[in-house]
Amino acid sequence: MNPTAGASPEDLRNRLVDAVVNEDTSSVRDARVDTAMRTVPRHAFLPDVPLEEAYANKSVTIKENPDVDALPLSCASQPDVVHFMLVQLAVREGDNVFEIGAGTGYNAALLKYLTGPSGHVTTCDIDPDVTAYARRMLDANGYGDVRVVTRDGALGAPESSPYDRVIAAVGMWDLPAAWWGQLAVGGRLVVPLRWRGLSRSVAFRREETRMRSDSVRMCGFLPVIGQDGERNGYIDDNRLVRLYWDQDQDIAPELLRDSLSRPKSVVWTDATVGPVESFDGVWLRLSATERPTCRITVNPAAMEAGLHRPASPALSPALVEGDSIAYLILERTAENPDGEPRFRLGAVGYGPVGTDLAERICTQIHAWSPARTAEPVLTAYPADTPDSDLTDGAVIDRPSVRLVITY
Missing domain, CATH: 3.30.310 (TATA-Binding Protein)
Structure with missing residues (x-):
């Protein structure tokens, strides 16, 4: 017998969040994120997906790639990944937040819930079909005040900056230069960063001349379009x-x-x-x-x-x-x-x-x-930073950033 058969969306949401929290082995918690995911209806952003599938802990493709050998163009991220990335982001009420990768609009709705009435959320995507879908879903579910823009996320959205929080829902090989000027000092950036064949969700805190990580978590995301390193x-x-x-x-x-x-x-x-x-x-x-x-x-x-x-x-x-x-x-x-x-x-x-x-x-x-649970510290510097100003560690140079990895 299927224990979820006939369960209400509220019950399914609570069961999903309970499972995500119970299976998270990290010591970092944020009750506000739990409440947001218990409140915002994921199934409402996936109207063509069966209810039980909408509340399964798995990603859902919303736009296939015409190339059968390629990855999908857009997905609704797996809920446990959504959860821990929002915990990493540590959104506060009243924050101004920028999201790269609009997806279904569900994550932007969670961000708006966390920022509250006094906060602001801007989400963007390079694909107009994706932003059109996110706009429809956000409007239909009472989140019309979330701003949706169609553009390359590497450009950011300077017209609404500076941001207190920036989060990418796509895999990034580089940290675009535009983000440095748009993220406020003391702000946080959470990004699925790719290096040396691996991908990790890295939470950075913006300092005056660098960004320094305080959390590194395993994750997998579709790579951003346009970074070919x-x-x-x-x-x-x-x-x-x-x-x-x-x-x-x-x-x-x-x-x-x-x-x-x-x-x-x-x-x-x-x-x-x-x-x-x-x-x-x-x-x-x-x-x-x-x-x-x-x-x-x-x-x-x-x-x-x-x-x-x-x-x-x-x-x-x-x-x-x-x-x-x-x-x-x-x-x-x-x-x-x-x-x-x-x-x-x-x-x-x-x-x-x-x-x-x-x-x-x-x-x-x-x-x-x-x-075994020790995490490296990743420190990101602008690309023109001289060697003498870098912290000790392994240096990986990218077009917009110098990344230093230290244990």
Whole structure:
């Protein structure tokens, strides 16, 4: 029997929020966000979606991409991600808020609820179909005072600035220069930031000459249109193994064509994880210590043909130097065969310096293991900031920003 059958929208909303809050392992809470999500009717912004689906903890596509091999053009974000990003944003009553990525208008409605009658919300999207949909939904649900604009979000909306809070609901590879001047000093920016093949929701606090993070959470978002600094390419003739990296990295996939057919080097650590325990922090540490960090994606057919299975075939961290590669792996331990399984972490390397790369991955596994919930600090500076003014850490240069990652 389906326990949600016949349940009211209010009941379904409360159950969804209860589940989201109970499953959130972070220590940061905001009761106002809980109340907003219990109040604003998500289903009303998804009128063509069955009620139970509207209150499932999953994203909903609202505009498909005509390219069948591409990601959708617009989605209603997964509710647990909406929740923790709003917690990161810490909206106050009376705030002036700018949102990039209008979606269904639901998130803008939540923002308006949080800012209250004295606050202001502007949401934008580059796609006129998306903004038209958001405008209709907001008007139909009593949020006519939310401003909706059609434009490239990288330009911001200077006519309504300065903003106390800025939030992006699309994956950003760079932090546009326009945002610096439009976010007030002391304000907050929450953005799904992409670097070294990974994506994390980063909450920045705006300071006089920089932005400094105080929260980094795992997330996945559709990439923003117009930022093309990410690269990808296959490293095998059968197009089964693919790498994703940034334009500032010296990675040439054609040099790796023969690497995976060479003898492999496997290096193990004594660090173990349970079946649902995250080892995501290893990737974050690699990005803060190893410039050649990137992402590998492996088709099951490649593993059937003998390639060593990555820890997560869909997205695992890798190191690449010239014609050599190594990536994170795991295997079940023999201990406690009748109890909950444990998996030890290690790395496999291919190519002339594959062993060295694998050992460098294991060094970061060892660094991560005793402090598994530690988050890096990301500090963003304008692109023209000299090296002497940067904090210590790994520097990643983008067209509009210099990003420093520190543990």
